[in-house]
Amino acid sequence: MTDTEPAAPVRETAESIATMEIRGAATIAAAAAEALAEQAEAAAASGETASDPTAFRASMRAAGRTLRETRPTAVSLPNALRYVLQRMEGETVDELRRSVIGASDAFVRQLDRAQEDLGQVGANRLADGDTVMTHCHSTDALACIEAAVDQGKSISAVVKETRPRQQGHITAEQLRDAGVPVTLIVDSAARRYLDEVDHVVVGADSIAADGGVINKIGTSGLAVNARERGVPIMTAAQTIKLHPETLTGHTIEIEMRDESEVVDPEAREEIGEIDVENPAFDVTPPRYMDAIVTEHGQFPPESIVTLMRELFGEGAEEPWAEP
Numbered sequence: 001m002t003d004t005e006p007a008a009p010v011r012e013t014a015e016s017i018a019t020m021e022i023r024g025a026a027t028i029a030a031a032a033a034e035a036l037a038e039q040a041e042a043a044a045a046s047g048e049t050a051s052d053p054t055a056f057r058a059s060m061r062a063a064g065r066t067l068r069e070t071r072p073t074a075v076s077l078p079n080a081l082r083y084v085l086q087r088m089e090g091e092t093v094d095e096l097r098r099s100v101i102g103a104s105d106a107f108v109r110q111l112d113r114a115q116e117d118l119g120q121v122g123a124n125r126l127a128d129g130d131t132v133m134t135h136c137h138s139t140d141a142l143a144c145i146e147a148a149v150d151q152g153k154s155i156s157a158v159v160k161e162t163r164p165r166q167q168g169h170i171t172a173e174q175l176r177d178a179g180v181p182v183t184l185i186v187d188s189a190a191r192r193y194l195d196e197v198d199h200v201v202v203g204a205d206s207i208a209a210d211g212g213v214i215n216k217i218g219t220s221g222l223a224v225n226a227r228e229r230g231v232p233i234m235t236a237a238q239t240i241k242l243h244p245e246t247l248t249g250h251t252i253e254i255e256m257r258d259e260s261e262v263v264d265p266e267a268r269e270e271i272g273e274i275d276v277e278n279p280a281f282d283v284t285p286p287r288y289m290d291a292i293v294t295e296h297g298q299f300p301p302e303s304i305v306t307l308m309r310e311l312f313g314e315g316a317e318e319p320w321a322e323p
């Protein structure tokens with residue numbers, strides 16, 4: 001490693017986030033914070049960064065940029081980097097190292113606690129005997145269903161497979177392991193099954209200041225259908241999913257992924273000259289979402305901006321940027 005090139009653990013984490021071996025907004029955030037702690041250890045142990053606090057800081061910012069560039073939509077990633085890098089302080093390399101490791105540990109502990117707390121709030125919205133419908137795989141959404149089961153409620157689930165990567169299968173397995181009876185369906189069967197469902201529970205990758213929910217592609221169609229069938233829908237999202245840049249009018253970039261996730265290369269050959277597009281996320285307008293469930297309680301989407309201001313102030317710093 002050169003002094004500004006991130007250490008191997010950071011490069012490996014960045015690669016795993018980009019290829020979605022590490023995925024899910026909360027999991028990405030934890031992995032990014034842990035990678036910064038590993039960078040701090042590595043930078044304090046070798047080369048110019050071991051003796052020069054300025055070089056150490058520069059290497060931490062470079063690691064932040066490498067992690068930031070992996071996936072553009074889930075705001076939990078820059079929020080994790082912000083949390084850790086804003087707490088980097090000290091005159092010596094050892095002090096800087098300790099501050100980064102302390103902030104990283106605190107961030108990960110906070111994530112776990114937030115998920116537990118929001119799980120209780122989401123569980124309170126579910127009644128004994130309810131059937132829930134899920135989309136994609138969200139640890140925050142699962143926390144709500146699992147907490148309801150822990151409260152002694154009997155819950156069953158209709159799980160959408162969630163093309164193209166079929167993360168619904170992960171949800172199905174985890175719910176099965178939690179003792180929840182699961183019916184797995186293809187995405188296009190969702191409206192048919194909504195008549196048998198009492199609640200739709202989804203996660204989020206980002207929440208905009210206007211209450212728009214950015215989540216796995218297909219969420220917005222599901223929300224519109226749920227409204228039409230009169231089925232309540234909630235988003236389970238810890239506050240690291242709040243996107244502070246939207247407070248100042250920025251829009252959230254929707255990640256476009258490779259077409260090979262949609263059509264395998266052989267089929268692609270046969271299909272020939274057509275465009276294939278693979279947007280990973282969509283935006284559900286606030287009017288189609290009944291509640292955003294966070295560790296601070298539940299909010300109507302339109303009022304989430306108040307919480308966002310309280311937690312993030314008026315905007316977002318980029319402590320990973322070159323000075």
Ligand SMILES: O=P(O)(O)OC[C@H]1O[C@H](OP(=O)(O)O)[C@H](O)[C@@H]1O
Pocket residue numbers: 023024025026027135136137138139140141167202203204205215216280
């Ligand atoms: O933080 P948790 O609730 O685990 O996940 C939140 C969201 O992250 C996932 O995105 P991807 O699979 O990384 O593209 C899904 O869209 C899921 O709803």
